[in-house]
Amino acid sequence: MIDVQHLSKSFDLNKKQQAELGIKSSRVHAVDDVSFTCQPGRIYSLLGPNGAGKTTTLRMIATILRPSSGTVKVDGHDVVTHPREVRAAIGFLTGSTGLYQRLTANEIIEYFGKLYQLDKATLARRKDELFSLLDIHEFAGKKIGQLSTGMKQKVSIARTMIHDPQVVVFDEPTSGLDVITAENIIKLIRDCKTREKTVIFSSHIMSEVDLLCDDLGIIHKGKLCYEGTMDSFRQQFREFTLTEAFIRVVNQPAPIA
Amino acid sequence: MSSILTIVKKEFLDTFRDRRTLITMIVLPLVLFPLIFGLSFTVQKSLAEEAQEKELKVGLIVEGNQAAELIAAVEATPKLSLIRGIALEDTASLIRNDSLDLILRIDASFDSALVRFESARAMIYYLGTEDDAVRKRLEAPILAYEQTVLAQRMQALSISPATVDPVNIDTSHDLATTQEQIGKLAGGFLPYIFVLFSFIGCMYPAIDLFTGEKERGTMETLLTLPVNRLDLLVGKMIVVATSGVVSALVGIISLLVSLQFLDIPDMLREPLLDMAKPLTIGLLLLMIIPLAVFFAGVLIPVATYAKNFKEAQSLITPLNVGVIVPAAIGLMPGIELNVGTALIPILNVALASKEMLAGTVDFGLLALVFLSLIALAAVSVVLSVKMFGRESNIMRA
Numbered sequence: 001m002i003d004v005q006h007l008s009k010s011f012d013l014n015k016k017q018q019a020e021l022g023i024k025s026s027r028v029h030a031v032d033d034v035s036f037t038c039q040p041g042r043i044y045s046l047l048g049p050n051g052a053g054k055t056t057t058l059r060m061i062a063t064i065l066r067p068s069s070g071t072v073k074v075d076g077h078d079v080v081t082h083p084r085e086v087r088a089a090i091g092f093l094t095g096s097t098g099l100y101q102r103l104t105a106n107e108i109i110e111y112f113g114k115l116y117q118l119d120k121a122t123l124a125r126r127k128d129e130l131f132s133l134l135d136i137h138e139f140a141g142k143k144i145g146q147l148s149t150g151m152k153q154k155v156s157i158a159r160t161m162i163h164d165p166q167v168v169v170f171d172e173p174t175s176g177l178d179v180i181t182a183e184n185i186i187k188l189i190r191d192c193k194t195r196e197k198t199v200i201f202s203s204h205i206m207s208e209v210d211l212l213c214d215d216l217g218i219i220h221k222g223k224l225c226y227e228g229t230m231d232s233f234r235q236q237f238r239e240f241t242l243t244e245a246f247i248r249v250v251n252q253p254a255p256i257a
Numbered sequence: 258m259s260s261i262l263t264i265v266k267k268e269f270l271d272t273f274r275d276r277r278t279l280i281t282m283i284v285l286p287l288v289l290f291p292l293i294f295g296l297s298f299t300v301q302k303s304l305a306e307e308a309q310e311k312e313l314k315v316g317l318i319v320e321g322n323q324a325a326e327l328i329a330a331v332e333a334t335p336k337l338s339l340i341r342g343i344a345l346e347d348t349a350s351l352i353r354n355d356s357l358d359l360i361l362r363i364d365a366s367f368d369s370a371l372v373r374f375e376s377a378r379a380m381i382y383y384l385g386t387e388d389d390a391v392r393k394r395l396e397a398p399i400l401a402y403e404q405t406v407l408a409q410r411m412q413a414l415s416i417s418p419a420t421v422d423p424v425n426i427d428t429s430h431d432l433a434t435t436q437e438q439i440g441k442l443a444g445g446f447l448p449y450i451f452v453l454f455s456f457i458g459c460m461y462p463a464i465d466l467f468t469g470e471k472e473r474g475t476m477e478t479l480l481t482l483p484v485n486r487l488d489l490l491v492g493k494m495i496v497v498a499t500s501g502v503v504s505a506l507v508g509i510i511s512l513l514v515s516l517q518f519l520d521i522p523d524m525l526r527e528p529l530l531d532m533a534k535p536l537t538i539g540l541l542l543l544m545i546i547p548l549a550v551f552f553a554g555v556l557i558p559v560a561t562y563a564k565n566f567k568e569a570q571s572l573i574t575p576l577n578v579g580v581i582v583p584a585a586i587g588l589m590p591g592i593e594l595n596v597g598t599a600l601i602p603i604l605n606v607a608l609a610s611k612e613m614l615a616g617t618v619d620f621g622l623l624a625l626v627f628l629s630l631i632a633l634a635a636v637s638v639v640l641s642v643k644m645f646g647r648e649s650n651i652m653r654a
Binding site: 065085096100112115159 | 263264271274473477480481482483485648649
């Protein structure tokens with residue numbers, strides 16, 4: 001369960017960054033008073049155009065960034081006061097996540113398992129399960145640098161799930177992947193749902209959202225401009241295609257509840 | 258604590274699989290000394306031998322039968338042939354195009370000056386870019402001839418040798434031991450190399466372990482682990498600093514091995530080996546540890562800030578100057594370890610090792626060097642912690 005209340009994040013910009021981004025003020029509000037909750041066993045999708053604040057929001061949930069104001073609770077633990085507990089409960093994966101090129105899949109999974117404080121027996125069992133599930137065994141001893149994109153993606157998934165997290169955060173998980181490789185991620189997200197985990201993922205692709213999500217939040221310019229279940233969204237915008245509906249929500253002046 | 262250990266182990270494994278890091282950290286310091294010693298001594302030796310051994314062609318410009326005795330003495334010199342009948346206007350071209358090595362020109366009034374007890378002139382034309390030894394081979398018989406003439410004149414005038422040497426300065430009482438002399442010379446040069454090695458040894462691991470995490474897209478993942486950021490930093494810092502120490506250590510080993518097995522003049526080898534006492538080497542290494550921590554502490558904030566390998570390298574390259582300049586100042590004679598210089602980082606290491614190698618170190622000052630290095634290392638660690646904790650650095654991409 002993820003509970004986000006009045007979450008805001010602003011960044012200070014120096015002169016150079018202001019010039020680069022074409023912004024006059026020295027502060028930008030990347031996320032502005034955002035509230036939503038994600039329930040276990042349901043898939044929450046954060047949809048928004050590039051630069052809307054999706055990544056910043058997810059990074060605050062994953063304790064990578066500190067909120068400027070507002071609270072985030074992950075399974076009851078506050079991200080600011082109890083980051084360790086939050087991190088132990090979360091699995092985090094992005095489309096641009098890399099792996100250590102010179103290590104093998106085995107070594108990477110063991111490294112992360114140890115840092116997640118798994119005991120030896122649990123680590124060995126989880127690793128074996130995941131490697132079987134994802135067909136990693138046959139290339140487990142090869143260095144990551146020698147693997148294909150699809151193989152790397154599988155290792156990344158195993159890395160994300162090694163500590164059996166109750167909450168899974170995916171930041172544009174399929175970006176840059178081909179359809180076949182992206183399918184691994186889709187399967188993973190569905191699998192997390194059936195196992196009653198809390199799943200949140202961000203995307204700017206409506207079709208992907210349509211395929212997976214139960215609850216939808218549309219974010220634009222740092223503000224949440226739509227929140228509701230996917231079913232009610234479909235109902236409300238019956239006469240449009242989903243992509244058209246998405247564009248309408250983003251372009252309208254006032255938020256729709 | 259166990260997290261730090263896990264991180265250290267993984268980073269060492271990763272570092273030792275990186276060819277670029279291995280080359281700068283191990284291979285470079287390993288081969289540099291044999292290369293420097295091997296090349297410089299072999300080349301120097303063969304050049305010196307050539308200057309001594311080759312047959313010299315000396316052109317002679319003389320009018321009539323002037324300076325017959327002198328010319329006979331020159332002609333009798335081994336491996337030197339006199340070529341007569343050279344025209345004065347050809348001197349420059351003959352020497353420049355290597356037809357002749359030297360030209361000896363006897364003044365027209367040579368004999369008459371000798372008779373009048375005046376200075377008789379003999380001129381040598383040579384190329385100043387060649388080895389001095391060539392010219393000296395021609396000068397030697399002339400100087401010997403001068404001595405005989407001088408002895409004859411003094412006898413004729415009844416002057417004793419003591420009369421023309423009223424004050425005798427005797428410089429044969431040098432109290433400095435060979436170790437001290439060579440220590441002052443080599444002692445400045447060696448730490449210069451170790452300081453550089455330890456910096457270069459830290460450099461690539463720092464870039465790889467910090468900037469590399471960003472470039473590979475593993476930084477985010479790392480930060481979502483239930484590990485304190487301080488533990489992450491400490492684990493990585495241990496690896497970076499150790500790499501610097503290993504690099505310097507390999508340099509020292511390579512130096513000792515080269516001294517033992519390469520063809521190095523004994524007058525240099527023995528005092529150098531003599532200096533390499535276990536205590537000296539031990540103290541040197543002990544000094545390199547806080548120095549390497551300091552280097553790691555300077556490099557890590559830069560590597561944390563940099564977006565990619567290229568940027569990290571361009572930011573770090575100017576830092577090299579900051580390492581080379583104080584180390585080079587330590588090479589200069591006359592700069593000594595005192596309360597002031599003991600506090601200047603890098604320079605203090607160069608000076609302290611110079612004194613240690615010469616066997617003249619003041620242990621009070623050495624302690625001061627250690628203290629200032631440790632204080633500086635601590636400051637740089639705090640700086641690293643701050644920079645690593647800053648969101649804007651970690652997420653700068």
